[in-house]
Structures are given as C-alpha cells and as structure tokens.
Amino acid sequence: MAGCGAPGVNRIGGGCPIEGVKTERLPRHGLEAEPTDAELIDRSRRNPERFAAVFDRHSDRVHHYLARRAGPDVADDLLSETFLRAFDQRDRFDPERSPTGALPWLLGIATNMLRDHQRSQARRWRILARSGTEPDEPSPVDRVAARVDANAMARPLIEVIATLADGDRDTLLLFAWADLTYEEIAAALGIPIGTVRSRIHRTRARLRAALGTTTEEQESA
C-alpha cells in the first residue's frame, strides 16, 4: 500500500465494485396502525432509534417556528439542538401533560433553545452597542421587520414584540405562529393555563394599542 498513507497503518485496499451497501435500520411506517407520539417515545426508551420517527413527524413544524423566530440562517442548527435535547430528555415527556402529542413539548424545548440563542445574540448586541461598532448583519428583529416592510401595519407589531418580556413573547408567538391552543402553550412552557390567558390578554392589548396609534397617525397624515 505504498503511498496510501502514514507508516504503521495499513490503508485498506479497494477500488472495485461494491458488493453490498450498509443500510440504516429505519422505523417501519404504514405496516401497522400509526403509533401515537407517546407510544413512539415510550418505544424509543427500549429502541432509541425509534425517536427518529418523532423527528419525521414534527420536524417541519418545529423548523418553521424556529425559522420565523430566529431567522432561516440559524433555524437548522436550532432544530438539531432541539431534537437532540428532546431525545436526551425523552424520559421527561409526560403524555398526560401534553395529551395532543409531542409537538407542544418539542416547541417548549425549541423555545428554550431560542432563549439561549437570543441571550447570546443580546450579549453580542450589547457589546457592539458599547463599542460603537456597526454590526455586519441586522438584528433578528430588524431582519423580521425588513421582511414586512411591504406591510407597514406590521412594523409596530414587531416593535411591540421586541419589547415584550420573554414569557409574554414566547406565549404570544406560540399562539400566533405555532398555532398552539392555550392548553398546549401551558404544556409547552410548563405554566398554568391562567397565566397563558393573562399573558395573551395583556400582549393583545399592547398590540391593539400600537395598531390604533398607527391607524390614527395614518389618518391624520
């Protein structure tokens, strides 16, 4: 094997047609009654690879939520982190708390990932602001705002969302962008349903106020 590499290591010979290709063992779909999320997660405790089916089922919706909140550039990485953390924490999934399936639980984990991500972003922005350096890229909020320039009415909403407390923002966006019910948001964030109601009520009032001001400004202009 001269020229194949370092001394002391025998490089594997080859270059001929492949006889058999190693394949991954994947969960079978369609051969039996579709298992619920709770059943899949329970099975993944004995057969960890079964968790891939949970990913297959919910990856698109979790990714869409992440991409809307953090931008498409980082959504892929956050999606990976979300599902790997979910896998590690699959023992904690409680079907009684989340009777409609694993999606609220997954979106709750995704929301925690977003908070971690936003904290690092916020730190970076504070540093940049102190140093007076102009950042190379717009902030996440600016990025969203840039996309909604065509709809001027949406801009004041973004400005309000940017100033909301984390819990209020998470609750509102799980409701408006992830289409979760109040019960599912409560399961996702681990908070009482009454808290969800009060947060939604409070943030909607702020959004309405911002829209009302804008409408009045437009009418008087």
Add this chain to the structure above:
Amino acid sequence: MMDEIDLLARIGTDVPPLADKARARTRAQILARADRAAADRPNGVDAGRSARFPRARRRMAFRLGLGTIAAAAAAIAVGLPLTNTTPAYAVTKHSDGTVEVVIRQFLYPKKLEATLRENGLRAVVDYVPLGQVCLEPRGLMVPQDTMKVVPLPAARKPANKNTVLRLSPAGLKADETLVIEASFDKSHPDKSSIFRIAVFRGAVAACKPTSTARPAPIMDGPNGPITTPPK
C-alpha cells in the same frame, strides 16, 4: 377588519422550508445519538429510568447530569477541547478542528463510530475477531484523500500502548467516509493484530468478516502498529 393576531400570523410566513440536506443531517445526528444510547444500555435494559429508578438515584443522576453540563459549559467558555471518554476510547475535538482518537480497547466500534460522526467525521468503524478481516472490496478507496484526513501516522505510546490517531475532518469531502478496521483477540481487547484506515468515496459496504490466509501477529512491539495485509 383584520385583528392584531391575524396580522401577526401573516408576518414571517415566507421563511424557507426545512431543506432536505438539513433534514438528513439532523436525522443522522439523532440516529447517531440513538446508537450511542443503545450501546450504553447494559444488557438491553431500556432508558425508562423514570419508572424504575428510585428517587434518590434519580436525584444523584440529576446532580451528575448538572455536573456534566457545568463541565461542558466551562470547557466551552474557556475554549478547552471537548473530550468524549469511555473505557474503550477517548475522542477529543481540538480548537483547530482536528479530532484525536485514543483507542484503549478494541470494543464498541459502533459507539466510537457514532462519537466520530457527532464530532463531524463521517466514519465507519469495524472490529473483527483475530484472524479475520472485512471482506474486500468494500468500496472505492481514495488514498490521496486518506492522507488529508489522517495527516499523521497512528502511534502507540510506549507507556500504555494505546493507539492514537489525529484526524482532520476538513479533509473529508462530502461524499467520502473514513473507514477504520481492526482485528483483535477477545482475551486481549487492548491489542489489535491488524489496524487499517482509509477514505472511501461513495457507499461503503458492510463489513463481512472473513478469515485471513494466515493468522496475524499480535501487535505489541514498541515501534507502532504491526500490520499484516489481508490475503
């Protein structure tokens, strides 16, 4: 008139969908993690800890988990290399992107394979019993790229006779896989008789253990791995 929630719901709906490549990558990461979890499971005992672990043990596990997280966070904070250590091997990812592999025992090849994949190195690892090798050919070997992924020779430290590899994932192209093969004596899992490493382009066939024409010698010399090409 459109209310505030309707208006909010229309913001950001134009984000691109999950791309096939990103979907496949994350799925592979989950399967690699699952592979590791399965390998870590003693005698097929499942991970349903919540039902079977007494509360005190769960608390201890939780504390250990927190310790691990804290250690990992500290490592990230100060830029230390991240190491994944088991009795059989240790995999360390260095800040320059290279991955160091120390093989102490030729056990749990698929666990090592999963760890390498988690460290960004698409690898296939197979250990076969003494006197056997994986049937060739397993695919299309690319010697020139093997040099890029394994720039330094495998070495054995005289003190502990571990096999040490310094691998460069950046040298691996998108359609390539690093293949590591070794044969070992079950009574001496810390020694391999044959240790082989190569980069393959395209698919890699599963290892079909086959007998060598002559038994390979146990590798215990001071000058590094003694290798015997398969017949």
